[in-house]
Amino acid sequence: xxxDIVDRVASLAKLSLxxxxxxxxxxxxxxxINFVRQLxxxxxxxxxxxLLTENSTPLREDEPRRSFSQEKALMNAPQRENxxxxxxxxxx
Numbered sequence: 001x002x003x004d005i006v007d008r009v010a011s012l013a014k015l016s017l018x019x020x021x022x023x024x025x026x027x028x029x030x031x032x033i034n035f036v037r038q039l040x041x042x043x044x045x046x047x048x049x050x051l052l053t054e055n056s057t058p059l060r061e062d063e064p065r066r067s068f069s070q071e072k073a074l075m076n077a078p079q080r081e082n083x084x085x086x087x088x089x090x091x092x
Contacts, residue, residue, distance in 0.1 A: 001026035 006026040010017050017025060070083055079086035 001030045005029070 003022070003026070006017075006022055006029065009029065010022070010025065015025075074080045074083065074085065077085050
């Protein structure tokens with residue numbers, strides 16, 4: 001695996017690698033690429049592209065119901081004010 005590619009992947013993942021970790025990552029990336037190449041060779045022409053399985057989870061009726069009182073919902077909140085959660089501001 002090309003060292004520049006390994007360094008680029010590590011940078012994107014915000015990883016700081018030692019040399020032996022860089023070599024290991026390169027080998028692992030190469031293994032992944034080889035596995036994907038094997039998958040590309042599998043004949044799937046007989047498989048319906050939009051095949052749906054029968055094992056789906058049935059949905060419950062969407063009915064409003066009370067689950068917690070406001071007091072109970074706020075009970076473990078680190079900060080609350082006037083019956084609401086207080087969270088750090090993220091927008092200016």
